[in-house]
Amino acid sequence: MRNKKGFTLIEIVIVIAIIVILTAAVSISVALYLGKAKTAAGDIESHQSMNDAASASADGSSPSEITVTPAVTFMVTFADWDGTVLKTTSVNSGSAATPPSDPTRTGGYKFSKWDVPFSNVTGAMTVTAVYATTPITNVSISGTATRNYDLVANPTPSLAGTSATYQWQISSSSSGGWSNITGATSKTYTIGNDGFEKKYIRVIITGTGGYSGTTTSSATGKIN
Numbered sequence: 001m002r003n004k005k006g007f008t009l010i011e012i013v014i015v016i017a018i019i020v021i022l023t024a025a026v027s028i029s030v031a032l033y034l035g036k037a038k039t040a041a042g043d044i045e046s047h048q049s050m051n052d053a054a055s056a057s058a059d060g061s062s063p064s065e066i067t068v069t070p071a072v073t074f075m076v077t078f079a080d081w082d083g084t085v086l087k088t089t090s091v092n093s094g095s096a097a098t099p100p101s102d103p104t105r106t107g108g109y110k111f112s113k114w115d116v117p118f119s120n121v122t123g124a125m126t127v128t129a130v131y132a133t134t135p136i137t138n139v140s141i142s143g144t145a146t147r148n149y150d151l152v153a154n155p156t157p158s159l160a161g162t163s164a165t166y167q168w169q170i171s172s173s174s175s176g177g178w179s180n181i182t183g184a185t186s187k188t189y190t191i192g193n194d195g196f197e198k199k200y201i202r203v204i205i206t207g208t209g210g211y212s213g214t215t216t217s218s219a220t221g222k223i224n
Contacts, residue, residue, distance in 0.1 A: 106161035
């Protein structure tokens with residue numbers, strides 16, 4: 001019989017049974033969730049351990065010893081003989097720098113080398129182009145050996161922008177006794193009127209700047 005002021009005993013028992021069943025179900029769900037979480041954590045730890053072991057075997061160190069060192073770079077500047085910057089490049093420490101194409105310089109100069117090595121860069125540095133000069137190997141005379149005519153000195157090799165000094169000489173013999181002709185110090189010489197008959201002329205050329213060396217021409221024929 002129902003108590004007018006509350007539930008019957010049977011109803012109370014049923015409610016308690018339902019609460020017990022629900023509590024058991026929740027406990028089982030929580031236990032399953034915690035088990036799956038523990039298994040996943042174990043898999044992650046195992047995977048990390050395998051990675052650490054692989055890294056350690058590669059460099060011979062233990063996982064705790066592995067450190068990441070940032071790359072150190074240095075600026076390398078390639079410059080021409082006059083300080084003109086040809087190229088700047090950032091190079092990792094211990095690596096080689098890549099130079100620009102060989103530079104050029106007028107006036108008989110030829111690129112020879114870079115002044116310092118750059119195959120193992122360990123600091124910021126400037127590398128400067130070094131040039132060699134071009135030696136004069138020969139000089140010939142063109143023109144007519146006649147009074148009031150021009151004679152022209154022709155050096156070999158003939159290069160644009162080169163410079164040299166000249167000294168024309170005269171002699172009564174083609175084999176010796178040469179003396180300088182006063183004021184005859186240009187590439188072209190005009191033969192004078194007086195005192196040149198039956199004599200010989202030659203020229204001495206000396207390179208300056210990128211032109212180097214001193215060379216003497218053969219004598220002209222007798223001046224008419």
